[in-house]
Amino acid sequence: xxxxxxxxxTYGLMIIAFILTLIAQLMVKGCFARYSKxxxxxxxxxxxxxxxxLIANGITNVSIRPIGASLTDHYDPRTCSVNLSSTVYDxxxxxxxxxxxxxxxxxxxxxxxxxxLSIRSSLVPVANIGSKFSWICIVAGLVLGTNxxxxxxxxxxxxxxxxxxxxxxxxEFNASSRALDNLKALNILNSSELSGARSxxxxxxxxxxxxxxxxxxxxxxxxxxxxxxxxx
Numbered sequence: 001x002x003x004x005x006x007x008x009x010t011y012g013l014m015i016i017a018f019i020l021t022l023i024a025q026l027m028v029k030g031c032f033a034r035y036s037k038x039x040x041x042x043x044x045x046x047x048x049x050x051x052x053x054l055i056a057n058g059i060t061n062v063s064i065r066p067i068g069a070s071l072t073d074h075y076d077p078r079t080c081s082v083n084l085s086s087t088v089y090d091x092x093x094x095x096x097x098x099x100x101x102x103x104x105x106x107x108x109x110x111x112x113x114x115x116x117l118s119i120r121s122s123l124v125p126v127a128n129i130g131s132k133f134s135w136i137c138i139v140a141g142l143v144l145g146t147n148x149x150x151x152x153x154x155x156x157x158x159x160x161x162x163x164x165x166x167x168x169x170x171x172e173f174n175a176s177s178r179a180l181d182n183l184k185a186l187n188i189l190n191s192s193e194l195s196g197a198r199s200x201x202x203x204x205x206x207x208x209x210x211x212x213x214x215x216x217x218x219x220x221x222x223x224x225x226x227x228x229x230x231x232x
Contacts, residue, residue, distance in 0.1 A: 010221045017214035024203075024210035031203040032071065035095035035196050036087060042188060046088035046100035053104040053182045054082075062107045066090075073099050075106035077121060082107055094189070098197035101183050102204070105175030108182075116170045127164035134158035138222070151226050155219070162219050165212040172208045176201040 044052070050064045063081045066089040067073075073085050082103045088096040109117040137154030141147040180198055183189045189197055 010224050013217040013221045017217040020210040021214050024207040028071075028203045028207050031200045032087075032095050035098070035200050036091065036093045038094045038193075038196060039092050040094055040097055040189060040193055043092050044097065044188060045090050045092050046084050046096040047090065049097045049183075049188055050082050050084065050100045050104050052186055052188065053101055053179075054107060056182065056186055057104075057108050057111065059107055059111050062111075064089075073103050075103045075110070077106075077110045077117075080107075080110070094193050094196040095200050097183065097188065097193075098179065098200040099204075101179035101188075101197070102175050102201055104182070105178035106171075108178050109171070109175060114171075114174065116167060116174070120164065120167045120171050123160070123164045123167060126160045130157040130160035130164075134161065138226075155222050155226065158219055158222060162212075162215040165208075165215045168208055169212055172205055176205055 047064055047066075054060075054062055054064075061080055063079075065081050065083050067083045067085055070085050070087045073083060073088055075082050082100070084100055084103065088099045106117070108114075134154045134157035137150045137157060141150030141154060144150065179201060180194065183197060184194055
């Protein structure tokens with residue numbers, strides 16, 4: 001096949017994946033920069049917002065912890081903790097409130113036994129193995145003279161990581177939806193501020209969409225590339 005000379009048309013898939021990822025990252029950074037400068041009328045910090053949302057949902061076993069760096073916020077189901085970065089924990093901006101509420105959305109999912117979150121959690125070990133060893137198997141297969149078995153194992157492992165990315169999508173979208181519902185119901189943000197929070201969370205969600213799309217395109221490239229090698 002013409003894939004394996006000096007020109008490989010499947011590189012186009014990687015270019016598309018790179019562009020999607022870059023656009024998503026620029027959007028979320030731009031939105032965060034914009035709304036981190038817009039302070040809410042209520043003046044609550046990210047930590048205070050998280051406390052209100054958790055209490056309103058009857059969740060008393062989840063701690064709220066400060067962590068370093070920026071945009072590293074996450075909910076850890078293993079320790080039942082909402083972990084907020086320095087740009088969220090003590091900040092009073094729309095961005096900080098939106099991010100804190102989103103992570104509380106994950107805590108609510110965990111508390112209610114939201115099925116996609118449970119599925120994603122169960123996939124974490126498999127996805128970690130897939131992301132670490134898939135390329136090792138593929139490269140080893142090539143070094144050993146296009147060893148079909150090793151390459152197939154690598155593609156299967158990579159598929160596990162792709163599945164994790166796909167399952168992540170409904171989890172993230174649902175957490176954002178719960179966040180916005182709580183921010184509105186608890187009157188933490190007014191209508192204009194809520195619109196800003198929605199824009200912020202939509203931009204953040206697009207990073208997950210881009211990551212999933214990028215992984216799918218990489219998997220498609222592997223199938224096209226190495227399926228062709230086996231046919232030659």
